[in-house]
């Protein structure tokens with residue numbers, strides 16, 4: 001396991017750390033609230049980015065066609081960080097079709 005330190009994209013000084021928060025999103029006309037959702041929080045300015053893989057997974061679970069408004073905002077996360085997430089996305093897709 002390598003040390004995964006990421007600098008804050010907002011202030012460039014703080015280090016963003018993995019935490020949990022309550023995530024809100026809209027699926028069509030319904031508001032969806034997800035407690036304990038993984039996110040990254042800057043220890044200096046408090047800037048928060050939702051975990052990209054988790055947001056994507058949630059979108060796939062709730063509705064494959066649903067837009068995720070916060071997705072664009074966090075597109076600057078290095079692509080190498082997502083390889084492990086891709087596997088779980090595929091898993092959740094398979095799980096979904098089995099339902």
Ligand SMILES: [Zn+2]
Nearest residue numbers: 008011042045
């Ligand atoms: Zn910051």
